[in-house]
Amino acid sequence: MGRKPCCDKIGLKRGPWTIEEDHRLMNFILNNGIHCWRIVPKLAGLLRCGKSCRLRWINYLRPDLKRGGFTDAEEDRIMELHSQLGNRWSKIASHFSGRTDNEIKNHWNTKIKKKMKHLGLDPATHEPVNNSITDQTESNQKTEPNMCSTVKEGEETKGPTPKDDVITETTTTLIMSDNDEELLAKNCKNLCAEEVDIGSLFEMQGNEISISSSSFSSLYSNISRCESSSYIAQDSISLEQWDLDMTDPLVQWDLFANLEDTLFL
DNA sequence: AAGCGGCCCAACCGCTCCACG
């Protein structure tokens, strides 16, 4: 029997995301929120699987992401949490606002691990290591159960179940204020793809997205510059081209129910 | 300037979890 793959890979695009794809995804989620990742790429007009869209949103486009390097305090906190939680990156990430599990995982593997070794600590156990066994410890890391894999082996040691977790899942219904939406609707018709990093423009406030006036003026100035140059003809992204319109009121996902049947399900 | 090697990180893969019928 076998399980159906999560997405039909034939004809789907892979690899790095283009600015236009980012804009399409961003635009769609801002208008509609997230209810089912599988149908997001279809409705957003993207040749990507839902999984890829989810990853892109979570790791790059999400408006509440904090950009830039980790502070020493953040690194210390990561080390502390890792000593308690092991390689459960999503759990660790939940203790930071604006940091993704992928980001923390990458930072751990590229920086903190080295830092700990430099301090004479075993990254897997957080215990001091003597130099004579350093190599052995390193070579064993893949098979030696660290905190995470140890936990996996014994069900009773599995730690808090998701239900016990204090972490609250926020539904990603993205609502913009009338004012912001109006401004964006008016001005986002021609986004200068090369110059506007949409992901950095917005801020999460509760479960709403807002755009700061400085960010918006930055966006607006970019738009203005583009409109007055030949650049726009070549590189701008017209929302009409995507069959999406920022001026539309928030589209209820219920309306997509019928589309699911006719389009792809 | 060119070649090389190491580093970094975005993205993918495969697996598990979990909700739902």
Next chain:
DNA sequence: ACGTGGAGCGGTTGGGCCGCT
């Protein structure tokens, strides 16, 4: 209780970037 399928997670990879020679 069980099967199914979407979402989420952690490990891994590959390509671009950067510094060194």
